[in-house]
Amino acid sequence: MDQKIFSPSLSQHIEAILYLKAQPTTLQEIVTLTNHSTEEVQEALIQLMSDYAYRNSALEIIETEQGYSLQLQSEYLSLLSNLVPAELNTATLKTLAAIALQSPILQSDLINLRGSTAYQHVSELVESGFIRKRRQEEGRSYWLEVTDKFHKYFEFNQAQTEEE
Incomplete structure (x- = not known):
């Protein structure tokens, strides 16, 4: 199986969508907004989730029943009230x-x-x-x-x- 390499622009586009939506976003919504195939978006989401998991970031991308979200990790939520x-x-x-x-x-x-x-x-x-x-x-x-x-x-x- 060939491993497809995604241009950073698709991952960045998805990241921007999740940030701006600020609510769970379904796979189909992301497909529509990026104008890419479901398979491409799924693979880019997996890569993006993996990137966040390994970059020691205060943010994370999670998948819920409602869709995908970019959110602050729970240990940083106390900062919200101050900032x-x-x-x-x-x-x-x-x-x-x-x-x-x-x-x-x-x-x-x-x-x-x-x-x-x-x-x-x-x-x-x-x-x-x-x-x-x-x-x-x-x-x-x-x-x-x-x-x-x-x-x-x-x-x-x-x-x-x-x-x-």
Whole structure:
């Protein structure tokens, strides 16, 4: 049996999906999002899980009945209360990160990426002032973008990203 070598880009793509989804993601969802075969995705997932197991990382990829998840190992969960802003849970922060990376992003694209729970995250983020929504000129979705409060709160330097 030939051992297939996967390009790092498939593993990295899967890793990014699991990070951004922040919830168990089924094999079929990953296949659809990566546009690769089920066999390729399964083999890349096994390789990725193995990589995490051997790299002495605080993160791990686990398989549950609901799907695959990238998560913090249990011994590091106590750090969450000290590092995550009290008003935002981890899933909401990941939604905020997805918005910040793509800002502006259509809400419909965000929901495709993060799942329907992102609707609640968007409401929380608008209410907290980290993002703003504006109606799409043509279409039914909203444009989502980070606000000045986001930049100040996270000490994010806009000029630095514009230079890169």
